[in-house]
Amino acid sequence: MSFALEDLPYAYDALAPYMSAETLEFHHDKHHMAYVTNGNKLLEGSGLEGKSLEEIVKESYGTNPGLFNNAGQHLNHLHFWKWMKPNGGGTSLPGVLAKKIDEDLGGFDKFRSEFINAGLTQFGSGWAWLAVKDGKLAVMKTPNGENPIVHGATPILGCDVWEHSYYIDYRNARPKYLEAFVDNLINWEHVEELYSAAV
Ligand SMILES: [Fe+2]
Numbered sequence: 443m444s445f446a447l448e449d450l451p452y453a454y455d456a457l458a459p460y461m462s463a464e465t466l467e468f469h470h471d472k473h474h475m476a477y478v479t480n481g482n483k484l485l486e487g488s489g490l491e492g493k494s495l496e497e498i499v500k501e502s503y504g505t506n507p508g509l510f511n512n513a514g515q516h517l518n519h520l521h522f523w524k525w526m527k528p529n530g531g532g533t534s535l536p537g538v539l540a541k542k543i544d545e546d547l548g549g550f551d552k553f554r555s556e557f558i559n560a561g562l563t564q565f566g567s568g569w570a571w572l573a574v575k576d577g578k579l580a581v582m583k584t585p586n587g588e589n590p591i592v593h594g595a596t597p598i599l600g601c602d603v604w605e606h607s608y609y610i611d612y613r614n615a616r617p618k619y620l621e622a623f624v625d626n627l628i629n630w631e632h633v634e635e636l637y638s639a640a641v
Pocket of ligand 1: 473519604606607
């Protein structure tokens with residue numbers, strides 16, 4: 443396989459004012475594109491050319507850092523665009539998922555503060571996650587391009603906390619960006635689809 447950049451699932455200005463067209467133009471067209479271009483160069487001759495993206499990420503972890511960083515970020519961003527939608531976020535999540543969040547995480551409010559806190563306390567670049575591990579939901583964080591699949595978990599929601607994701611719109615206010623992501627951007631239907639596939 444080779445990596446390819448998909449179009450955004452909405453217009454560049456569709457997520458404003460929570461995420462601007464300028465942010466999406468830089469983040470999708472330049473940053474994500476660079477992961478695709480560099481990932482394809484590093485995939486050549488790696489011995490992993492015939493594998494799926496998930497397999498490439500898992501198998502390059504700890505063995506081929508250059509390929510891992512770019513393939514991991516390609517995988518993370520493929521989902522990141524789908525984890526957002528206009529008029530998203532808030533508490534209007536599908537019932538099955540709401541019930542599971544109540545059971546495993548002690549309710550939506552606790553999930554919200556734990557998820558935001560994971561993003562805030564990820565020192566430097568990385569991601570905040572909601573993942574399924576051993577049949578239970580867990581909030582996680584990872585550095586750089588790491589994805590929970592390298593830790594035996596299946597991500598169903600992730601928020602990019604690299605500065606390139608928020609600096610144009612929020613400058614250094616990472617907390618405000620994370621709050622806007624949870625309250626106004628999350629595409630809970632896509633989260634639910636991934637949850638159903640994971641369990
Ligand atoms: Fe990013």
